[in-house]
Amino acid sequence: MQLQTPRLTRTTWHGAGAAGLAVVLWALVPLLVAAAGSVPPLRLSALALLAGALGTLPMAQRRRRTEPPLAQRHGVAVYGGVSLLVAGAVGACFASLSLAPAAEAALITYTWPVLFLLASQWLARRRLSPATLAGTGLAFSGGALLVLPQAMAGGFSGAWHGYLLALAAALCWALYSLACQVPGWRLGERMPHLLLIASVITGSASLLLEGVSEMPSAPALLAMAALGLGPYGIAMLAWDYALKAPNGRHLGNLAHGVPVLATLFLVVSGVTPPDWRLPVAALLVVAGSLTASR
Template structure:
C-alpha cells in the first residue's frame, strides 16, 4: 500500500497522464475514419458504451435518497448526457461529410469557445488576450473553409464543417458544466456515457434502421475508440487535473489539433496541404493566447 501511495504522488505522473489523454484524443478523427463501415449514430452509440465501461473506476459510490436531490440529479444527468450526445454524434458525422483533418481542426477549437464563455461569466467582460486568441484560432478554421467559400457553391463538406462547429460548442458547454463543483461530473462519467449511449442507440435505430453485423476489425476499432478517448483518456485527464501542477500540464491539451492532423496525414487519410499545418498552428496559438490570464488575475465563479 505504501508503494502505491508513493506512486500516486510521483512528480511525473500528472504530466504523463495528461500526455496519454492528449494522444488518445488526437486519435479520434483517425479511428472514426477507420470505422466508416458503421453509420455515425451507430458508431457513436457503441463507442459511448465502450467509454462507459472504460470509466467504471470513476463511478460514484453511495447516493443520498433525498427525493428533491434525485430530481436535480436526474436533470443534471439528462442535460449533460445530451451535450455528450451532441458533441460525439456531431463530430462523428462531421468526419463522414467533410475532410477529417479540416473538420477536426474546427472541432478542436472548442477550448477557445470555452474560454470565451467562462471568462465572460467570471469577469462580466472579455479580456483583450482572450479576444485576440479567439480571432487567431477562428482564423485557422477560416483558412480551411475559405477556398470553398471563394469558389462559390455549397457542398456536402459545408454540412460537415457546421456539425464540427456544433460539436465544438457542445464540448465547450460540457466543459462549463464540469466547472460546477457540486455536480461532480467526473464521478458520474460512466453513467453519463451510458445514458448518452442509450439515447444515441435509440436515435440510430429510428434514423439509420438495422444494419448487418460489422466486421471484427470494425468492432475492434470501435472498442478502441470508446475505451481509449472516452475511457482511458477520461481517467488519465481526471488524474492529471488532480495533480499539484495541473495548471501547467493542462496546456498539453493545446497539442491535440496538431497531433490529430499529423496522425491523419501520416496514415494517408488526408493529403499533405500547406493549409493544414498553418491552420493547426493558428488554432494552437489562439488557444494559448486566449488561455493567458488577464491582468489583475481572475477568479472563476463556483456557484
C-alpha cells in the first residue's frame, strides 16, 4: 500500500524548495559575472537576458492559463515599464560589479528587500513603523561599513560610481517586486517576453555606449548562458512559484540570506580576499532586512 502525501504538504515543501533554489542562484550572480571576464556590462546583460528569455519560454508556456488579455494601459505598464525595470536592474548590477569590488557592490544591491519593504509599507499605510526604520538603518549600516573606510581614505574614486549603480540596481529590483504584487499582471507567466524586451533595451544601450567588440570567449559565453538560465530565468520563475505557495509570506524571508551566500561564494572561490568587514556587513544587511519585515 502506498501512502498518499496531502497536496497541501507537497505544495508547501515544493514552495520551500523553489525559494531555496532561487536564493542560491541569485547568490551566484557576482561569481558568474566575474567568470564572464572583460565582457562589457551592458553587452553581458543583453546576452544573459536573451538566454533567460529562451530558457524560460517552455516553462512559462506550460503554466499559462486562459484569462482575459491585459488592458491596453496595463500592457504598456507591464511590457514597457517592468521590462525597463528589469533592464535597469540587471544592467546597473553588472556595471556596479565591474566598477566596484564585487562583494561590496553585491551587498549594496541586495539591500533591495529593505527598499521594497519601505515602499510597500508607505503605499499601504502612508507611514513607516519603527521596526521598518530600525531595520533600514541596520541594513544600510552594513553598506556604510564597507564604503566609508574607502571614502575616508581615497575620496571619490571609480568605485563610487559602482556603489551608486549598485544602489540603483537595488531600487529597480524593489520597484520590480512592487510590480509583482499588482493583481492580474502575472509577471511570472510573462517572464520570457519581459526578459526579451529587456535584452533589446540593454543591447541597444550597449551598441550606443560600448560600441562593437570582438566575440566573447567560450568561458564567457558559458557564464552568460548560466546567468540567463539560472538567476534571471529559473530563479525568477521559482521565486514566483514559491510566493504563491501556502507559506509564501514566510518563504519571502529567505531572500535576506542572499548577501551572506553571495559573500561566501566570492570568498571561497578566491574572487574576493577575506576581510572581517564582509561577514559583519552581510549579517547587518540580513538583520536589518529581518527587523524591517517584522
